[in-house]
Amino acid sequence: MAALAAVQDYRVLARKRLTRIASDYLEGGAEDLRTLARNRRAYDALLFKPRVLTEVATVDAGVRVLDQTLAMPAVVGPTGLNGLYYPRAEEALATAAHRAGLPFVLSTASTSLLEDVRRASDGELWLQLYVQRDRGIAQRMMARARGAGYTVLMLTVDTPVHGVRDHDIRNGFKMPLRITPRLMADVMTHPRWCMRMLRQGGSPQLVNLARSTGMTVNLAAQAAAMSRQMDMSLNWADIDWLRAHWPGRLLVKGILSVDDALQARAVGVDGIVLSNHGGRQLESAPSPLELLPAVTQAVGSALTVMMDGGIRRGSDIVKARALGAQAVLLGRAPLYGLAARGPRGVTEVLQILRSECETTLRLLGCPRAAELTPAVFQPGWEERLRAI
Template sequence: MTPITCNEDLRQLAMRRAPRAIFDYVDRGSYDEHTLNGNRRALDALMLRQRVMIDVDQRSLATTMAGEAVSMPVGLAPTGLTGILHADGEILAARAAQAAGVPFTLSTVSICSIEAVRAAVEKPFWFQLYVMRDRDFAASLIQRAKTAQCSALVLTADLQIQGQRHRDIKNGLTVPPRLTVGNALDLLRRPRWAWGMLRTPHRNFGNLAGFISGGGKGMTTLSQWIGSQFDPTLSWQDVAWVRSLWPGKLIVKGILDADDARAAVDAGADVIVVSNHGGRQLDSAPPAILALPQVVAAVGDRCEIWFDSGVRSGQDVLKALALGARATLIGKAFLYGLGAMGERGVTTALDLIRRELDVSMALTGTRDVREIGPQVLWRP
């Protein structure tokens, strides 16, 4: 096998091993994908300031995220349908994150349930909440997260209404995936994936069992279900309501605007994640890395600020920290590893980022990740 040297290698391998509809769900964005592609262009455009003849022998990547010690400023973002990209995907990703000393976040629309993931790991993870139209059900999810000893709650703010993702509609993505005339050959050409899915009991939305109409038996496409259950009336008052129910750290994800950042802090957020949902929601929204400085300026030290959307390498992590983020979250980057090689692939994705961040710190004259600031960026 050709050595894996970068995240793109994992992406190419995942493309070959996962069914097309599922890979497209992970890989693509909304509408014409201007924001999806803009995330990468904006990160690539930032240049690093090379420094030489500085003692960088003893380097440290260790820091904290939401008060928890981490081995590097990287966490696994909440990603829906992870368990159909690879059988038991959420469990495997949580195990890899635990071994790497970084946080894992379980999505509301995960395939493996809160309880199944908690039983498989020693360390509590974080839980991501979508507030449904049924507030009692949302409250029950919060209670289940508390019972599982989840150490932080991530409230996603930017999916009240789903941006159209052309590929998902054309592929007819359902959960669990249906065998049709159109996709039969594609599924049969992925025997590794098919065998894994046949062996696992986790093939549906684990956290939503009994809530989805029809028993959750693949009765609708993902986009149709989201359209019927997600709540467009969600407001900052609802964030305050969630805050009143959740005693631990509250992380609000999906902020691009300074006014929204201030409102999130006022509503009780301990952490803000600057994110455009990986280019999967409002197309033509700005690249998240360009929005980061104004959010940092707006809320200052009132809360922690993290960055998400487009992070694929250690250099990307370094750039986000240089612009004021305390830490970063990765989505596609670890999903490519999961789709390529399961738990070992997630470990590989994290190891790649760790090594890239370490080397890039050294070449910018930085020994401690907590010392990263604007000085590592090259400015003409």
């Protein structure tokens, strides 16, 4: 079976194959979805200024980020509860990322053990961390990750509470899934999804959280630990606490202002990820792309700056890199591939994004992604980006 044409095609197929409750969890955003839509509008505001009759017989989409070589300016980012889309989801994502020459970031809310993900892949693995009120949980998870050879810690700071997600309320989405007539009707019309869930023993489990808390396999307790026990006292002074338990590279994910970017630099983290959590947390938040130029100008080269949100094309990756992001985090796009075609679908999506990235570089007349600058945009790009 041949690969599909574009990430959007995998999205359409994934929506057909997933139950409504799983599809809405993957696709949904906060409140009225304005932030979710804004993420995409930001890319549409940027118009390229291609240069012709330049040597583009060979192109190099590769970049260096945090002393690691990436095949393109992208990382397969952290996403939670991926077992809703396919069994052993994180192993499949990590394996595909390694084959594509990209790091994979494992979420605290993963449905595969970090040790199992390491056994499945020889590639670069990073750990995304939520900090609960019982900080011993985070300490144990960091220790496990260090022991398994994870190299980068990504602290997520924009989720002291869950954002208001109307779709989850309407669907009665809670973990474990409650059996209702509506859910039963949803499942019965998606037998493929039902068989996938049976293959993994029913509802996916937050197994990493369970192991680091000493919980039994009890998803209700695991979900409670994630949703009601986040450490709301966490502040910039706690970066020192993290450094005491994590000797490797440290990134802060969830920055949405120049002030916080400068604060991150001041406390000595290695990098930041501009992110509005895929439009899932604070409604009416800015898109990371529109903040990117001001942030990169403010922090200079002393800080690695990455971003996420709304990447669906290789040209989106090129735009983000040209505005100063060293790399982007891919969230939903690989999951569309996973839900549509399993592990093969993830590989195909990453191949499509790299091919589109290389094609965009050729058509721009800029054969090296490492050399991208705002000069690839039409004059007035700043005003158009501010106007979204």
